[in-house]
Amino acid sequence: MGILEVKDVGKRFGGLQALGDVNLSVKENSVHAIIGPNGAGKSTLLNCFVGKLIPDTGSVTFDGQSVLGRTPYEINQMGISRVFQTPEIFGDLSVMENMMIPIFAKRDGAFRLQAIPHMMEEKDIVEAAEKQLVDMNMADKRNMHAAAMSRGDKRRLEIGMCLAQEPRLLLLDEPTAGMARADTNNTIDLLKQIKEERDITIAIIEHDMHVVFSLAERITVLAQGTPLVEDTPDNIKGHPKVREAYLGE
Numbered sequence: 584m585g586i587l588e589v590k591d592v593g594k595r596f597g598g599l600q601a602l603g604d605v606n607l608s609v610k611e612n613s614v615h616a617i618i619g620p621n622g623a624g625k626s627t628l629l630n631c632f633v634g635k636l637i638p639d640t641g642s643v644t645f646d647g648q649s650v651l652g653r654t655p656y657e658i659n660q661m662g663i664s665r666v667f668q669t670p671e672i673f674g675d676l677s678v679m680e681n682m683m684i685p686i687f688a689k690r691d692g693a694f695r696l697q698a699i700p701h702m703m704e705e706k707d708i709v710e711a712a713e714k715q716l717v718d719m720n721m722a723d724k725r726n727m728h729a730a731a732m733s734r735g736d737k738r739r740l741e742i743g744m745c746l747a748q749e750p751r752l753l754l755l756d757e758p759t760a761g762m763a764r765a766d767t768n769n770t771i772d773l774l775k776q777i778k779e780e781r782d783i784t785i786a787i788i789e790h791d792m793h794v795v796f797s798l799a800e801r802i803t804v805l806a807q808g809t810p811l812v813e814d815t816p817d818n819i820k821g822h823p824k825v826r827e828a829y830l831g832e
């Protein structure tokens with residue numbers, strides 16, 4: 584059984600069946616990519632894993648426990664962290680302050696903006712954030728305004744903010760979207776490094792096939808809300824249905 588098990592998940596938005604019967608099993612400590620054309624339902628599926636959406640039908644279990652009906656905070660506490668499709672950092676805060684936020688949130692259940700002036704007084708949180716910055720190779724940027732960083736570094740910070748919560752499952756929704764090639768390659772290297780250094784499972788939605796084929800051990804192709812095929816990268820590359828539905832051939 585996988586660490587994440589998705590069974591017969593369906594989700595409808597009004598007249599639109601965004602997800603049909605989705606079945607998916609993500610093996611512990613693997614990198615599993617979900618690919619598919621725009622509007623295939625990839626983000627909707629991810630939203631069902633983290634409590635942002637509740638599917639109409641089916642089940643989602645993490646480490647044998649249902650996530651359905653739990654709040655995003657409860658699911659986060661279970662060990663799932665997620666990087667969003669659009670960067671979710673606080674541009675007005677420093678890199679260090681940003682890194683402290685998820686550590687606060689995990690401890691206190693929420694992050695309150697009123698806590699910002701007092702953040703540096705929390706020794707444990709400062710230490711944990713500093714360690715994560717070093718791990719991310721960002722210690723030299725600790726006092727920088729987050730808004731002033733490159734897109735690639737913002738992404739790096741965001742991924743670090745997720746990892747600071749020490750998740751067992753990291754979910755990434757198009758982490759390299761809009762990045763220059765050099766930043767994309769840095770992100771690939773970063774994810775490889777994370778995989779080597781930690782016991783972590785990664786599920787990644789990604790458009791860039793270079794990223795997918797560099798990282799994934801399993802690939803699920805989603806088309807119109809239904810998994811078309813799930814296989815190894817080598818088999819996916821040559822799959823005629825995939826070429827037709829996804830690569831437009």
Ligand code: ADP
Nearest residue numbers: 596599601619620621622623624625626627628
């Ligand atoms: P992907 O991430 O694969 O590009 P999405 O999961 O974002 O696709 O969207 C799948 C389909 O569901 C799209 O047709 C999209 O317009 C629709 N959709 C997504 N979220 C909502 C929503 N909150 N309300 C209505 N329709 C939505």
Ligand code: MG
Nearest residue numbers: 625626627668
């Ligand atoms: Mg999406």
